[in-house]
Amino acid sequence: MTILPAFKNAGLTRPIQTKLFIGGEFVDAIGGGTIDVLNPFDNSKICEIAEAREEDVDRAVEEAKAAFPAWSRMDAADRGQLLLKLADAIEANAEELIRLEALDTGHPVRDARKLDVPRTARCFRYFGGMADKVEGSLPPVYPGFINYVQREPLGVVGQIVPWNFPLMFTSWKMAPALAAGNTIVIKPAEITPLTTLRIAELMKEVGIPDGVVNVVPGYGHTAGARLSEHPDVKKIAFTGSTATGRRIVQASAGNLKKVQLELGGKGPNIIFKDAFLPAAIGGSAWAIFHNQGQACIAGSRIIIHEDVADEFTEKFAALAKSIRLGNPLDTNTEMGPLTSKMHQQRVLEYSKIAADEGGEIVTGGKAPDSAELENGCFVEPTIVRATIDSRVCQEEVFGPFVTVSTFREEEEALEMANGVIYGLGSGLWTQNLSRAHRFARDIQAGMVWINSYKVVHPASPFGGIGESGYGREMGFEVMHEYTQPKSVWVNVDAQVPPHYER
Structure with a gap:
């Protein structure tokens, strides 16, 4: 050879x-x-x-x-x-x-x-x-x-x-x-x-x-x-x-x-109004943008209390825009390309679906405007405000694409979290211990992360329920x-x- x-x-x-x-x-x-x-x-x-x-x-x-x-x-x-x-x-x-x-x-x-x-x-x-x-x-x-x-x-x-x-x-x-x-x-x-x-x-x-x-x-x-x-x-x-x-x-x-x-998965990532927002923002970015969002356990649905939704989304979008896209062999690159051109086109198609359904693309939704990256399989980190019953909130996108939907009452948040056919990963951010354990019990998923997301270890079982x-x-x-x-x-x-x- x-x-x-x-x-x-x-x-x-x-x-x-x-x-x-x-x-x-x-x-x-x-x-x-x-x-x-x-x-x-x-x-x-x-x-x-x-x-x-x-x-x-x-x-x-x-x-x-x-x-x-x-x-x-x-x-x-x-x-x-x-x-x-x-x-x-x-x-x-x-x-x-x-x-x-x-x-x-x-x-x-x-x-x-x-x-x-x-x-x-x-x-x-x-x-x-x-x-x-x-x-x-x-x-x-x-x-x-x-x-x-x-x-x-x-x-x-x-x-x-x-x-x-x-x-x-x-x-x-x-x-x-x-x-x-x-x-x-x-x-x-x-x-x-x-x-x-x-x-x-x-x-x-x-x-x-x-x-x-x-x-x-x-x-x-x-x-x-x-x-x-x-x-x-x-x-x-x-x-x-x-x-x-x-x-x-x-x-x-x-x-x-x-x-x-x-x-597949369509992981809910629930943020309560008592969450420590800096940790929730960073953790939510990790949940969806690590590996370009190509993870079955990705936290691809942010479900957030309406009282903190605007502050969170503004800061979360600023973080998303700051992520450095580039050659994966460059040590300064924070997010590389998707793994194939076919998959890139599939993910980009969901931005069009979101717009057609009345969703608001907060940031991203397209390939980057860069001559260096134009031949690659890149998609910008994408945040979309959408209703929980929309396709982009129900179907697995499998890319750097996250939806944001709001709730007022706990019961509503739980219903939204469980309102998909998947049940793999899930997460929630709160400082209320009773609420944390209650939601861990009631979320229909094989894994629940509390004040964290996508933590895995060989000693801990990994898998899901439903589809x-x-x-x-x-x-x-x-x-x-x-x-x-x-x-x-x-x-x-x-x-x-x-x-x-x-």
């Missing part, structure tokens, strides 16, 4: 892998197809990657199936040690991963350095420590019997990773599955596969056995569909849109495989997602049980 110009320009000094990773080897796609990977900063071509199709997925599943017996029976502590070594390798190669993620996705290097790479290493390290701590149970049953329940890995797990946080979500998917003893076929998004392929290289370097992890970047309608329907795949874990999640559920019915879905999906990433709960219980009955007295007697 040679170092391509795009990688040299990004400060990367070694060749980057662009082939499929199957059975411990980097290989071309069987059909020879490739996919162009573009730089969202200027839409220039970074490289071509091998395009996995159905036959490539079949080969990857066979390799994962063959590797499963030995991996699942390995001492759990030894599996954990390999994940700990991988965490160390990620940290040792941090700068390369930071630049590669920025180049491929548009994440500013300052965010990738502070968040994406450290969170990835932390996730592998957390579940490396978890590997030998998954316990069964000993239920109290009939006299003369011992019943023990052990947790067993599922087998071959298919995982489909989205394009918004490809590096971090690779760790969220892989780490618990591997700790539990499963083998993996993972499909990164075809537009952002590069850091997942680099993680595969590091896995081989630290000694994770061949076939345990297989990486098959390709399109959803081919590689993703085959993975979802494959009869030897025991589970699909998917992060992405609700519409695609429904198709995965349908495809999974052939062998009734287990399905875990982390889907935001089901199942949980992270925390101890995810180990149950990647294992199944087996109940074993032992007749310790070796006598005929009373209910068997005639």
Whole structure:
């Protein structure tokens, strides 16, 4: 392999892998197809990657199936040690991963350095420590019997990773599955596969056995569909849109495989009149503008008490206007481009929808007026005053686009918060302790942040309800997602049980 110009320009000094990773080897796609990977900063071509199709997925599943017996029976502590070594390798190669993620996705290097790479290493390290701590149970049953329940890995797990946080979500998917003893076929998004392929290289370097992890970047309608329907795949874990999640559920019915879905969101961010406004303003900007708003948990609906709405909106808009857009490889850039031109156009279309519905665009709503940025996938930070029943308040925009709606009474705020089909992340800002806990109880969402937003940790379960999906990433709960219980009955007295007697 040679170092391509795009990688040299990004400060990367070694060749980057662009082939499929199957059975411990980097290989071309069987059909020879490739996919162009573009730089969202200027839409220039970074490289071509091998395009996995159905036959490539079949080969990857066979390799994962063959590797499963030995991996699942390995001492759990030894599996954990390999994940700990991988965490160390990620940290040792941090700068390369930071630049590669920025180049491929548009994440500013300052965010990738502070968040994406450290969170990835932390996730592998957390579940490396978890590997030998998954316990069964000993239920109290009939006299003369011992019943023990052990947790067993599922087998071959298919995982489909989205394009918004490809590096971090690779760790969220892989780490618990591997700790539990499963083998993996993972499909990164075809537009952002590069850091997942680099993680595969590091896995081989630290000694994770061949076939345990297989990486098959390709399109959803081919590689993703085959993975979802494959009869030897025991589970699909998917992060992405609700519409695609429904198709995965349908495809999974052939062998009734287990399905875990982390889907869309339309997070309410409630600001009460007693909120400490400086914190609420900064926290709300983080909730929606981090990663260009491309986050399912984004606080994309600000629901604010009318007494403080004007002051908040004025200061919030001033902050939004001050955000520095630019090349994600520049350490001064605070917000990079969206990840693709197609998605940029989709987000911009919502500004037109807002205007057509009578909403007021407070700031943004367009691509920036800058010759330097004109070829990229940029959208200005956008704030829209809108009624809660409007499309922009109901549909997931998935960009730097936030609505502001007002309330007077608490009951109204709660009704507005719960008035969408999604139930993923939510937040509220108040100094009233009783109100905080009351709303945390009554908001219909899988996660609630109080006087904060978008805080995540490997120890805390992550997931939603309603059309935001089901199942949980992270925390101890995810180990149950990647294992199944087996109940074993032992007749310790070796006598005929009373209910068997005639």
